[in-house]
Amino acid sequence: MNAKVIQSLTAIVPTLRWSDDVTIQHLQLSNSLTVIAEQLSPNQQAELAEMILDADTPPNKIAKWLTDQIPQITLLLRELESKVTLITRNMQP
Amino acid sequence: MFQQQDLTQQADLAYEHLLQVFPLAKKFHPSLHQRISVDQSLKEPLQEFNRSEKSIIFDKLRQTHKQPLSSVPSETLLYLEQQLGDIFGLALTSETNLGSLPYLVGQIEAQPHLKSSPTDTINNHSSILEAGLRPERSYYGWQSEPYGISLPLHELAGWQTLSDKERKAYLSQLTLVINPWLEIAIVAKIVDIGPYHTQRYQYAGSPQLVREGKFWNPGCNGLAALFFLESNSTHLKTGPLSYER
Numbered sequence: 001m002n003a004k005v006i007q008s009l010t011a012i013v014p015t016l017r018w019s020d021d022v023t024i025q026h027l028q029l030s031n032s033l034t035v036i037a038e039q040l041s042p043n044q045q046a047e048l049a050e051m052i053l054d055a056d057t058p059p060n061k062i063a064k065w066l067t068d069q070i071p072q073i074t075l076l077l078r079e080l081e082s083k084v085t086l087i088t089r090n091m092q093p
Numbered sequence: 094m095f096q097q098q099d100l101t102q103q104a105d106l107a108y109e110h111l112l113q114v115f116p117l118a119k120k121f122h123p124s125l126h127q128r129i130s131v132d133q134s135l136k137e138p139l140q141e142f143n144r145s146e147k148s149i150i151f152d153k154l155r156q157t158h159k160q161p162l163s164s165v166p167s168e169t170l171l172y173l174e175q176q177l178g179d180i181f182g183l184a185l186t187s188e189t190n191l192g193s194l195p196y197l198v199g200q201i202e203a204q205p206h207l208k209s210s211p212t213d214t215i216n217n218h219s220s221i222l223e224a225g226l227r228p229e230r231s232y233y234g235w236q237s238e239p240y241g242i243s244l245p246l247h248e249l250a251g252w253q254t255l256s257d258k259e260r261k262a263y264l265s266q267l268t269l270v271i272n273p274w275l276e277i278a279i280v281a282k283i284v285d286i287g288p289y290h291t292q293r294y295q296y297a298g299s300p301q302l303v304r305e306g307k308f309w310n311p312g313c314n315g316l317a318a319l320f321f322l323e324s325n326s327t328h329l330k331t332g333p334l335s336y337e338r
Binding site (some may be wrong): 002004005022023024026027029030031033034036037038040045046048049052053087 | 100104107108111114117120122
């Protein structure tokens with residue numbers, strides 16, 4: 001399911017970079033979903049969860065739905081990406 | 094500066110916050126710890142599967158050891174070339190332009206060191222001095238390749254009609270010599286023609302090749318599988334090949 005969310009978000013911002021590190025990727029995904037959920041009503045959240053869980057709903061359809069509900073989503077995702085980049089850059093090797 | 098522990102904490106906090114805002118996310122975005130344990134539990138059976146698949150491939154290779162290559166079904170040969178090629182990350186073939194050698198898995202003879210120059214002595218060789226030094230020059234001239242193999246290329250159909258230049262072209266041909274029992278693979282260069290009589294031995298290897306391939310280990314009894322490498326592998330260094338077991 002995570003892969004589907006990542007594919008949907010990448011369909012909105014194709015330049016989004018997802019870390020191979022499980023922890024960083026988890027952080028990236030949690031932050032992205034929080035920002036998105038904050039813009040949605042409980043009903044819309046339920047609709048989004050249903051689309052993600054429905055195997056027949058493709059990532060592109062979710063991306064389109066998200067863009068329709070949250071017009072500023074591109075900006076929000078880009079801001080988040082730079083925050084995560086900053087955290088990982090400060091990681092000790 | 095962050096450490097991995099800080100990052101894990103950050104990820105946990107971010108996840109907690111997400112669940113407060115969007116509780117349904119739990120259904121498709123598991124916690125970090127759940128995800129790591131799922132990844133781990135998937136990884137182990139996959140590794141186990143890979144191990145058993147590899148042992149089937151090597152089993153098949155071992156089964157060909159008493160059969161002349163002509164009696165090995167072509168689909169078995171193709172299967173071995175492809176599967177072993179995938180394991181080692183190389184393009185393998187059992188055929189040359191002139192056809193195939195009589196055996197895929199044959200007995201390998203331990204050869205002395207080959208002379209690298211007319212004045213070469215055994216003391217110029219850094220290891221396995223007990224193997225001795227062959228007094229004659231190899232068919233392909235003076236040789237300093239540590240991982241060398243001699244092949245009975247004279248048994249290839251059409252070898253006799255080749256020009257000297259065409260025969261010399263085999264000098265740059267790399268091979269993969271496999272110990273099918275210990276699953277060790279060594280990239281070796283053809284350095285000589287032989288053995289001339291192939292009833293007892295089908296290949297002959299340099300001291301380093303035989304030692305590192307552990308071909309005379311009990312169980313293996315001197316049996317080695319030989320594949321030719323496709324010409325695009327010429328950048329490879331000779332010697333033992335490391336691969337994921």
